[in-house]
Amino acid sequence: MKKYVQTMQYMEEIITNSNNYTIVITGLGGQGLIRFLQIIGNSLIQKGYKVISSEKHGLSQRGGKVTCFLRFGEKITAPVPIIGSADMIIAAEKACIFDVLEFTKRDRSSKLIIADYEKESQNNDYPSEEYFIKVLNENSDHINFVPVMPIVAQYKNLKIINTIILGYILRFLPLSEEEIKKSINRYFKKDLIVLNQKALEEGIKLK
Amino acid sequence: MEDIKIVKGQVGEELFLLGNAAIVRGALESGINVYTYYPGTPSSEVGEIFTKIFKNVGINWVESSINEKVALEVAGAAYARGAKAMVGMKNVGLNVASDPFFALATTRPKNENSAIVVLVADDPQQYSSAVEMDSRYYLKLLKIPALEPSNPQECLEYTKCAFEISRELKIPVIIRLVTMVAHARSNVKLGKLVPPKLDKTFDLSPEVNVASRLYFLDLKQDQIYNRMNRALVKSENSSLNWIENENATNIFSLGIITSGVSYNYVIEALDFLDLKAPILKLGFINPLPEKKIVAFLKQFKQVFVVEENDAYIETEVLAIAHKNRVQTKILGKDPFSYSKEGSLLNFVGELNPTKVAFALIKITDLTPKINLKQNKEKKYETVRRRPVLCAGCPYATIGYALKKAIKKLKSDSGKEIYFYQDIGCYTLLSFAPYSFANVKYCMGSSIALAQGVARTDDSLNIAIIGDGTFFHSGIPALLNGIYNKTPILVMILDNGWIGMTGQQPHPGSDTHHYQDGNFKKKINLEKFLLGTGANISVIKRQERIKGNYPDRLRDLIYEKSYDVLEKRDLHIIVIEDECIQKFNQRNTLEVRYIDERLCNNCGLCYNQFNCPALNEKNDKAYINLNDCLGCGICEEICPNNAIYGGDNNEF
Ligand SMILES: Cc1ncc(C[n+]2csc(CCOP(=O)(O)OP(=O)(O)O)c2C)c(N)n1
Ligand code: SF4
Ligand code: SF4
Numbered sequence: 001m002k003k004y005v006q007t008m009q010y011m012e013e014i015i016t017n018s019n020n021y022t023i024v025i026t027g028l029g030g031q032g033l034i035r036f037l038q039i040i041g042n043s044l045i046q047k048g049y050k051v052i053s054s055e056k057h058g059l060s061q062r063g064g065k066v067t068c069f070l071r072f073g074e075k076i077t078a079p080v081p082i083i084g085s086a087d088m089i090i091a092a093e094k095a096c097i098f099d100v101l102e103f104t105k106r107d108r109s110s111k112l113i114i115a116d117y118e119k120e121s122q123n124n125d126y127p128s129e130e131y132f133i134k135v136l137n138e139n140s141d142h143i144n145f146v147p148v149m150p151i152v153a154q155y156k157n158l159k160i161i162n163t164i165i166l167g168y169i170l171r172f173l174p175l176s177e178e179e180i181k182k183s184i185n186r187y188f189k190k191d192l193i194v195l196n197q198k199a200l201e202e203g204i205k206l207k
Numbered sequence: 208m209e210d211i212k213i214v215k216g217q218v219g220e221e222l223f224l225l226g227n228a229a230i231v232r233g234a235l236e237s238g239i240n241v242y243t244y245y246p247g248t249p250s251s252e253v254g255e256i257f258t259k260i261f262k263n264v265g266i267n268w269v270e271s272s273i274n275e276k277v278a279l280e281v282a283g284a285a286y287a288r289g290a291k292a293m294v295g296m297k298n299v300g301l302n303v304a305s306d307p308f309f310a311l312a313t314t315r316p317k318n319e320n321s322a323i324v325v326l327v328a329d330d331p332q333q334y335s336s337a338v339e340m341d342s343r344y345y346l347k348l349l350k351i352p353a354l355e356p357s358n359p360q361e362c363l364e365y366t367k368c369a370f371e372i373s374r375e376l377k378i379p380v381i382i383r384l385v386t387m388v389a390h391a392r393s394n395v396k397l398g399k400l401v402p403p404k405l406d407k408t409f410d411l412s413p414e415v416n417v418a419s420r421l422y423f424l425d426l427k428q429d430q431i432y433n434r435m436n437r438a439l440v441k442s443e444n445s446s447l448n449w450i451e452n453e454n455a456t457n458i459f460s461l462g463i464i465t466s467g468v469s470y471n472y473v474i475e476a477l478d479f480l481d482l483k484a485p486i487l488k489l490g491f492i493n494p495l496p497e498k499k500i501v502a503f504l505k506q507f508k509q510v511f512v513v514e515e516n517d518a519y520i521e522t523e524v525l526a527i528a529h530k531n532r533v534q535t536k537i538l539g540k541d542p543f544s545y546s547k548e549g550s551l552l553n554f555v556g557e558l559n560p561t562k563v564a565f566a567l568i569k570i571t572d573l574t575p576k577i578n579l580k581q582n583k584e585k586k587y588e589t590v591r592r593r594p595v596l597c598a599g600c601p602y603a604t605i606g607y608a609l610k611k612a613i614k615k616l617k618s619d620s621g622k623e624i625y626f627y628q629d630i631g632c633y634t635l636l637s638f639a640p641y642s643f644a645n646v647k648y649c650m651g652s653s654i655a656l657a658q659g660v661a662r663t664d665d666s667l668n669i670a671i672i673g674d675g676t677f678f679h680s681g682i683p684a685l686l687n688g689i690y691n692k693t694p695i696l697v698m699i700l701d702n703g704w705i706g707m708t709g710q711q712p713h714p715g716s717d718t719h720h721y722q723d724g725n726f727k728k729k730i731n732l733e734k735f736l737l738g739t740g741a742n743i744s745v746i747k748r749q750e751r752i753k754g755n756y757p758d759r760l761r762d763l764i765y766e767k768s769y770d771v772l773e774k775r776d777l778h779i780i781v782i783e784d785e786c787i788q789k790f791n792q793r794n795t796l797e798v799r800y801i802d803e804r805l806c807n808n809c810g811l812c813y814n815q816f817n818c819p820a821l822n823e824k825n826d827k828a829y830i831n832l833n834d835c836l837g838c839g840i841c842e843e844i845c846p847n848n849a850i851y852g853g854d855n856n857e858f
Contacts (some may be wrong), residue, residue, distance in 0.1 A: 019478075028592070037392065041223040045394055051223060052358065052393040057334065063819060064594045069627040076358060078471035079391040082479050082560040085580040098589035102582045108845045120822060120831075135587055 020073030022081045022102045027056060027092030028119060028164075036092075036162040037070050039183040040184050043175050044072050046182075054079035065096055086110050088172065092161055094118050095127055097136070104139045111142040113169055117161055121125050144168070151202045159200035168202020177204060209258045211227065216397045224395040226388045227252035228360040230233045230326060233366025237322075238401035240267045243278040245679070246298030246708040248335035249389040250328035254295055255709065259643040264401055266463045266656075271711050273299035274679040276307060276677070282323060286379075287320035287415040289406045291370060295326040298340045299649060303680065305345065312349045313426045315377045315414040317436070318406055322374035324366065327389035328384040332557035337630055337649060339555065342383060346493035350431055352438040353381040354447060355467040359393040360638040365400070365447070365490060372441065378434045383492065385515055387557070418805030431849045439494040447490030448499055455827055456485035458509035459571050461806050462502070464524060466492055467514045467559075469751045469779035480573050491638075495523050509536040511551070511570060515558050518542035538570060539565035547745045574693045576669065594635060598820035599796075602633045602786035606641040607816045607844070608760035609698075616667065616768050624668040624768075627653040627682070631673035632786075640817055651680025657695040658688050667768055669696045674704035674732065675713045685779075694775040701732055702786040720793055732781060741779055748784035755843040787836050796837030797852055801828050805849035812841045812850070 010115055021042075021092050027033050037053040044051045057066040083102045090113040091097035099163040102202075104110040114136075119127065136143050148164045163184070172182060177200070184196050212222055213232050223313040224232070230253050234242065244254035254271055254360045267290065275296045282292035282550050296304060304325075309324070333339040348355045352372055356365040369380040376539040413422045426843035440630055442448060451474075465473050473486055485501045489495065504510055504524070510519040521539040525748040529539060541549035551566040552558065561579060568575060626646040628637050637644030646656050647713070648776070653670040661668045672681050677699050688695060703717060712718050746763055748756055760782065765785050767778045790796075806827045813821040813828055818841060821832035828849070830841075842850040 003493060030500055038223065041392055045221055045223045050394050052391055054387055054391045076360070076393055078475040078560050079358075079387050079393075079468065080472070080559050081563060082475055082579070083477075084577050084579055095590040098587040100583045101587060102583075107578050108495065120818075121592065122595075122822075123591055125590055126590075127588055127590070139585075190287070206526065 019079050020071050020109040021088075022086050023070045023084045023088045024081070025068040025070065025090045025092065026096040026100045028096065031092050032159060032162050033064075033066050033068050033092065036166065037068055038178065038187050039166065040175075041072075041153070042069060042186065043161055043183045046179065047174065049174075050074060050076045052076050052079050056080075056145050065099060067084050067100055071179055073122060088113060088169070090165060090169065091115060092117065092165060094132070095120050095121075098127070101135070101139050101196075107185065108139065108141045111144060111172065112140045113144045113146060113165060115121050115146050115161055115165055117152070117158075129195045146203070146206060151199065155195065155199065157195065160196060162198045163199035164206075165201040170204055171202075176197065177201075210256050213256060214264055214400075215259050218397060218399050220397050222397065223392055223393050224359050224363075225252060225257065225392050226356070226359040226390065227290075228256055229362035229395045230366050230382070230384075231256045232325070232395070232397060233363040234370070234583065235264060235400050236289055236363070236369035236398045237367050238320075238403045239293055239370070240403045240405055241282055241285040241292040242268075242269045242295070242853070243272050243282045243292070244267065244295035244326075244710045245272055245275045245278050245300055245303075246705055247328070248708055249330060249386040250295050250297050250300075250384070251328060251708050252389075254328060254707075255711070263503070266398075267405065267830045269342065271713075273714055275304040279304040279311065279325070280307050281376050283307065283314075284623050286311075286323040287316045287321050288312060288392050289316065290405065291320060291322045291374070291437045293324045293326060296328075297336065298327060298329045299336065299338065299364070301325075301327050301339075301342050301345055301847075303650075306665040308345075308349055312379055312429050314416070314424065315426060317377075317410040317412050317414060318402060320374065320378060320406060322370045324369045324380055324382060325371075326382045328386070328389050328418070328772055329516070329683060330386050333384075333652065334386055337634075337647075340517065341519065342381075343492065343517065345518040346381065348371075349379075350435055351381060352376070352442075352491070353383055354436070354490055355383045355492045356388055356490065357467050357470045357488070359391055361598055362388065362489070363398070368447065368553050371447075372438065376434045377436055378430065381493075381754065383467070385468050395509045408527050416638055416725055430852075435494060442491040442494050444494040445491045445496070448496050449488055449490075451486040451488055452483060453485055455485050457571075458483060460491045462487065462507040462510045463513060464489065464503070464504060464510055464520060465513040465522060467492065467515065469515055469563070470767050472558055472560040472563045473513050476564035476567055479560070479564050479577075480567055480571070480575055481568065482571065482573065489520065493518070493519070495527070500524060501533060501666065502528050502530055504533045507535055508837055509538055509774050510572070511566070512537060512539035512556070513563055516554065518554070532656065536842050555677065559816050569797045579848070593638065595819040596632060596635050597723065597787055598632050598818050599787035599791075599833045599836035599838065599840075600632065601786065601838075602636060602700065603818050604748075604757050604760065604784070604840050605633070605698075605700060605782060606636045606643070608757050609636075609643065609764055610641060610815070611761045612764035612768065620667070620772060621767070622772060623664075625657075625660055625668050627656040627668065627670045629653040629670070629672040629676045630707075631676055631700075632702075633671060633673055633700050634707075636671065639817070641774060650676050651684065654681055654688060654697055656685035656697070657697070658684070658691070658693045661693050661695045667700060667715075667772055668694075669697065669768070671698050671700065674699060674701040674703065674715050676734075678713045678715060678730075685741075688777045689739050692776050694771050696764075696771045697777065697779045698764075699732070699779060701781050701783045702789075703783075704786050704789050706786045706788070707770075710786060736781065741777060743779040743781065745781045745783065748782075757844050759839065761795045762785055785836055791836055798832050798837050799830055799837040799839065799842055799852040800832075801826050802851055805847050807847055807849075809846065812845055816841060816844055
């Protein structure tokens with residue numbers, strides 16, 4: 001509960017300073033990013049926030065990259081933010097982060113949330129770990145790696161990555177576990193609800 | 208879930224809705240009777256939602272029509288009959304529907320209830336389109352009113368306004384969307400549902416009939432000087448054309464005119480620059496409010512027009528300024544110069560707040576608090592991911608077999624071979640490792656394109672067309688080729704659905720498994736084609752007769768191509784193999800595994816066959832079990848029997 005109150009204060013500060021909080025989410029088609037937006041967005045609306053989200057994708061159904069935006073605050077803003085203005089950037093697939101770094105704030109305060117899921121590339125051009133660390137450090141002082149793969153292995157399901165991330169970022173959002181669980185119940189098919197509730201809890205538990 | 212809420216949501220309730228979903232709610236709050244559509248990103252969700260809910264809300268009819276022209280005609284006649292009708296399509300769909308639209312725009316039904324709204328969704332940056340096209344110039348050609356919302360809440364409200372304007376004036380009204388509005392989600396406050404109604408009488412007055420030239424010219428007079436004139440009065444007084452920050456001032460004497468999604472980008476860019484400027488936001492984009500625009504222009508030394516793609520509003524504003532002798536400098540894309548230099552915003556590609564901010568910096572010479580240029584220049588090495596066919600897609604097998612057949616044909620016949628692609632998932636066969644594309648236009652073109660070359664050359668010309676596209680607009684071209692005995696090979700890829708846009712049905716789809724299927728009749732493609740008297744061969748993946756399927760397919764293509772070359776006549780091959788996405792909704796297939804003892808890493812499966820679930824790893828073929836959908840083709844093509852699994856599958 002204490003953590004929750006702190007989050008609320010932090011949120012209020014950000015929102016009153018800049019009128020809205022901007023999250024950029026990137027990943028691959030088929031990962032379920034749109035449901036991720038729906039769950040957060042719906043929970044925020046229940047709380048009285050004004051929310052807008054959007055998606056940019058080509059033929060994402062077929063494994064292409066997807067970039068989404070979710071912004072909330074006291075009023076509805078543009079569906080796409082100006083570059084250099086993201087409060088949080090989430091990569092549901094590790095290397096996708098490179099496509100959205102133009103959204104990081106110049107004062108290095110954007111939170112980067114990166115899942116350790118690596119989808120092999122057809123061109124053998126997956127960036128090295130050193131390059132990865134170097135680039136991220138150039139861009140932010142708040143790098144959060146989320147070890148989703150051990151949890152994925154435990155539950156034998158790759159589709160829960162987003163829900164684990166959701167659990168993880170809950171510590172930064174003005175939403176409680178119960179509020180998010182309500183939305184999970186609403187947006188997942190019946191047989192997937194329990195699995196995703198568990199994945200959420202795993203994410204919350206992560207350090 | 209969202210779908211139920213769109214119907215069940217209470218007055219005043221706020222939902223997190225997609226722009227397209229808000230359109231549906233707006234139509235339900237207007238008493239819609241009929242919705243017809245043809246799928247196309249980013250407009251398809253509207254039709255999909257209507258299809259799911261229409262039985263529960265008492266709408267008279269919802270259909271996914273065979274093409275946009277038919278969709279417009281079905282809805283147009285319902286409008287003449289007294290219905291509130293709506294038609295949905297993507298930008299290029301409007302080209303297909305444009306012929307009957309001119310007559311429809313002129314007719315004037317007498318029925319009190321009659322109204323028709325046409326939803327057209329543009330796709331700046333062509334995220335999911337073959338061309339980038341701004342549909343707004345049709346407004347001038349058709350001479351009809353149009354509204355453009357800038358967010359999901361406005362989608363709901365503008366849809367209601369559009370129905371009301373159309374009902375009152377008896378003229379079609381266009382709702383123009385762009386991807387970033389259609390596919391944005393946001394708070395949407397619901398209003399009251401209005402139950403649909405329909406009068407018993409069908410008023411067959413001359414005004415619904417433009418068959419006679421005499422009526423037509425009279426009606427056209429009425430359309431322009433009466434109905435559009437009244438629309439103009441509405442536009443001048445409409446709250447959809449409003450001024451934001453009316454009292455704001457800046458040292459540049461700068462005002463801004465914008466509409467649609469660009470309005471949001473303007474707000475964001477102004478905020479970023481701490482610049483205050485009045486904004487004329489145009490929601491009623493045809494006819495434009497001349498007086499309002501003049502009054503706005505007169506307040507400033509310079510006005511910046513911000514809009515996506517074409518300089519539609521800017522050109523109008525330039526003309527209005529000239530006519531009214533307004534001296535204000537009008538900035539924007541400089542539409543008459545055809546030069547990048549004079550242009551502050553690009554004609555090509557999508558806008559965003561960053562581009563608008565850069566343009567404002569150019570106009571004002573302000574120094575922004577953050578150096579955006581440095582962020583803009585951040586370009587990192589990144590993983591390139593080409594769009595690929597789904598794992599297990601029938602087209603991977605077709606590409607594989609076709610490639611083998613072509614290689615042999617080339618060496619045996621010595622002829623050049625050209626390919627004509629159409630629009631659908633199979634368009635991905637245009638790219639490596641297949642590269643089957645020489646000429647491609649738009650939906651339904653492939654069969655005629657092949658004919659044009661076959662008539663000027665003795666090469667082998669192969670048209671590749673999907674079943675959805677064939678029904679949409681391929682049939683006339685095929686009949687043309689059959690009738691003229693044009694020597695081409697037509698491959699109809701019958702995957703049962705309109706795969707690309709989300710597996711919607713077409714007249715050849717077997718929908719009996721699905722909710723709306725019981726009242727549809729599947730057209731048997733084979734019988735339909737037999738009726739033309741053409742030479743046809745049909746190969747079905749599901750019928751596992753002797754020999755493995757990829758090889759049978761290769762041999763068939765080879766043999767029939769030779770027939771085309773030798774007998775100088777058209778030949779059709781129909782390949783029936785269902786879209787795996789749809790197949791998997793009804794069946795669970797088992798994934799395949801590599802037996803590493805048997806795999807000698809010949810690479811046939813991952814190099815030539817190219818299923819995205821197949822790769823090389825540690826000198827063996829490797830199947831990514833998260834991606835494999837269990838189609839089993841790799842098992843059939845592996846020469847070493849190293850791929851196994853799926854013994855319980857039934858095809
Ligand atoms: C005139 C027009 N309307 C709609 C679209 C959107 N669209 C793209 S591909 C496609 C149809 C694809 O169906 P099909 O030919 O069966 O191929 P599949 O995707 O199933 O492989 C549609 C409707 C379009 N490109 N042009
Ligand atoms: S069975 Fe083979 S070809 Fe089919 S999806 Fe799986 S790996 Fe790909
Ligand atoms: S949607 Fe269907 S037709 Fe399209 S790529 Fe996927 S499996 Fe193939």
